[in-house]
Amino acid sequence: MTKSLKVICPNGHLGFAPLKTESFRIAVEAGTDYIAADSGSDDIGPVPLGSDTCASPRAWQEHDLEVMLLAARKTGKPMIIGSAGDTGTNSRVDMYVEIIRDLARKHDLAPFRLGWFYSEVDKETVRASIRGGSPVRGLDGRPDLDEAELDATDRIVAMAGVHPFRALLEEGCDVIIGGRSSDSAIFAAAALHEGFPDAQAYYLGKVLECASFCAEPYGAKETVMGEITPEFVEVTAMHPGQRCTVASVAGHAMYERSNPFHEYVAGGLLDMTDCHYEQVSEKTTRVTGMKFVPAEEFRVKLEGSGRLGARFVGMAGIRDPYTIANVDAVIEWARTQVRERFGDDGWELHYNVFGRNGIMGEMEPLKDKPAHELLIVVQGVAPTREMAEELTITGTRQLFYARLPEVKGTAGGVSFVFDEVMEASPGCRWTLNHTMAVNDPLALFPTHSEIVGSDVLETA
Amino acid sequence: MMTTKKLSELAKTIRSKNAGTDKITFDVIFRERDVYEMVKRSGALTRASVSALFNIGDNRITDFVEYDPAYAIKFTILRPRPSGSPGDPDIFGAQQYAPLLDVDVTVDA
Numbered sequence: 162m163t164k165s166l167k168v169i170c171p172n173g174h175l176g177f178a179p180l181k182t183e184s185f186r187i188a189v190e191a192g193t194d195y196i197a198a199d200s201g202s203d204d205i206g207p208v209p210l211g212s213d214t215c216a217s218p219r220a221w222q223e224h225d226l227e228v229m230l231l232a233a234r235k236t237g238k239p240m241i242i243g244s245a246g247d248t249g250t251n252s253r254v255d256m257y258v259e260i261i262r263d264l265a266r267k268h269d270l271a272p273f274r275l276g277w278f279y280s281e282v283d284k285e286t287v288r289a290s291i292r293g294g295s296p297v298r299g300l301d302g303r304p305d306l307d308e309a310e311l312d313a314t315d316r317i318v319a320m321a322g323v324h325p326f327r328a329l330l331e332e333g334c335d336v337i338i339g340g341r342s343s344d345s346a347i348f349a350a351a352a353l354h355e356g357f358p359d360a361q362a363y364y365l366g367k368v369l370e371c372a373s374f375c376a377e378p379y380g381a382k383e384t385v386m387g388e389i390t391p392e393f394v395e396v397t398a399m400h401p402g403q404r405c406t407v408a409s410v411a412g413h414a415m416y417e418r419s420n421p422f423h424e425y426v427a428g429g430l431l432d433m434t435d436c437h438y439e440q441v442s443e444k445t446t447r448v449t450g451m452k453f454v455p456a457e458e459f460r461v462k463l464e465g466s467g468r469l470g471a472r473f474v475g476m477a478g479i480r481d482p483y484t485i486a487n488v489d490a491v492i493e494w495a496r497t498q499v500r501e502r503f504g505d506d507g508w509e510l511h512y513n514v515f516g517r518n519g520i521m522g523e524m525e526p527l528k529d530k531p532a533h534e535l536l537i538v539v540q541g542v543a544p545t546r547e548m549a550e551e552l553t554i555t556g557t558r559q560l561f562y563a564r565l566p567e568v569k570g571t572a573g574g575v576s577f578v579f580d581e582v583m584e585a586s587p588g589c590r591w592t593l594n595h596t597m598a599v600n601d602p603l604a605l606f607p608t609h610s611e612i613v614g615s616d617v618l619e620t621a
Numbered sequence: 622m623m624t625t626k627k628l629s630e631l632a633k634t635i636r637s638k639n640a641g642t643d644k645i646t647f648d649v650i651f652r653e654r655d656v657y658e659m660v661k662r663s664g665a666l667t668r669a670s671v672s673a674l675f676n677i678g679d680n681r682i683t684d685f686v687e688y689d690p691a692y693a694i695k696f697t698i699l700r701p702r703p704s705g706s707p708g709d710p711d712i713f714g715a716q717q718y719a720p721l722l723d724v725d726v727t728v729d730a
Binding site: 203204205206207208300301302303407408411412414415416417418419420421422436438464469472509511512513515519520521522523524525526538540542588589590591594 | 692693710
């Protein structure tokens with residue numbers, strides 16, 4: 162029998178929606194060597210990183226951590242979480258560490274070693290790289306980072322690879338809470354720690370990272386199990402109604418990435434070009450042919466978000482067909498009133514016209530065929546809360562007073578669901594999607610550990 | 622004999638989603654190999670056709686791939702600005718695929 166290692170993943174984004182406990186229970190009872198999940202994503206936009214908040218309710222995060230922790234401690238198997246609290250900032254890592262400590266107390270768990278690492282990067286570290294002649298290179302067509310864009314940034318996290326996870330596993334940690342990390346690295350670290358080869362280890366991570374998204378029929382937040390050997394990776398759906406098929410597993414390789422062949426991680430590239438998929442039993446697909454190409458230079462991906470200002474939101478509806486046909490002139494009227502009050506710059510005002518091209522903007526093929534009624538969503542962003550509120554009220558209420566030459570309805574140009582504006586999360590912008598060279602793979606990811614559990618009071 | 626079908630009648634999955642902060646990726650996945658091959662042959666989905674459909678320049682299409690293991694055609698575009706910037710109406714990029722549903726495909730009847 163080939164030596165193998167089993168890892169289960171119950172949730173592709175821990176806490177974003179609660180994991181489903183039944184398939185998780187089945188997986189734990191089937192027997193696993195590691196329990197792991199990623200808790201982060203940049204899908205949630207720049208606001209959580211820019212304002213250092215979560216995108217998910219704490220109750221859901223605690224739920225998932227509790228279910229996983231109790232199973233891990235009961236079976237004595239390690240538990241690994243990456244990208245704590247959606248963004249993996251230091252405050253989110255501390256929050257998850259505190260939740261684990263509280264759960265250990267609540268359930269009177271026997272002592273175990275809890276490890277964690279941070280991923281936030283000080284702006285001055287990045288500035289030193291730029292000034293030292295090591296460009297911070299832009300990804301996805303962005304230019305190299307300059308200091309102006311760095312100054313516009315409020316918070317930066319680096320994307321950890323397997324290195325800090327492996328360091329903590331080598332310390333003997335039973336539970337690991339990671340700062341921002343590559344989804345696949347969380348699982349790959351376990352496999353590498355146990356001596357499996359790079360290509361299979363990173364592929365294991367790649368296929369498990371989104372839990373049941375690699376199974377069919379579609380159903381999120383269900384547990385899947387990956388099994389790695391030196392030759393292949395097998396993935397099995399744990400939900401009684403789901404299967405991992407050649408189509409579902411191969412299809413998942415392209416999910417959320419620019420192309421289905423390459424996955425970049427800190428330290429190298431997983432090449433899936435020659436992957437071969439084979440259905441080996443009803444719920445299990447085997448994958449072979451993956452390759453890993455080590456990077457010549459160790460570069461770490463950086464994510465950064467900058468706060469643009471306070472943000473308010475208003476809404477207005479239009480039913481008059483003449484006004485609908487002239488909605489751009491209506492918006493321009495409101496913008497002009499804002500300019501007269503606040504000047505030409507120092508603020509942002511955005512109009513999304515739902516019923517015309519609110520969702521797709523300039524890409525909308527039907528933008529010349531508006532519906533019989535429209536909803537305009539107005540967003541105003543300004544340096545202060547007071548200014549953002551007045552800006553957004555002006556930009557919304559002046560839609561009501563727009564002067565169109567031939568309008569029949571002269572008592573008001575739009576409908577209001579409510580005649581007010583609402584405070585929203587601050588306006589933020591992704592300022593960094595870049596990579597930075599580092600000499601030491603652990604340099605940006607300081608690790609810590611302590612003994613947690615019923616009889617222990619002090620840090621080890 | 623040739624006839625015309627909508628892409629939505631032929632594909633199992635037609636979806637869009639963020640690929641990082643600056644891109645949106647589109648997947649068109651077929652259940653059967655012969656349908657996938659037929660759509661590839663038809664030329665209904667090419668860099669040029671999606672560039673015209675979405676009213677974007679070819680330079681905004683970063684990847685266009687026919688991915689045989691999954692019977693899928695996949696392409697990726699650069700967003701006009703990063704996801705979630707104020708005014709971005711689709712932070713996840715999850716509702717950008719709709720125009721693909723009605724693409725006409727010439728197929729063997």
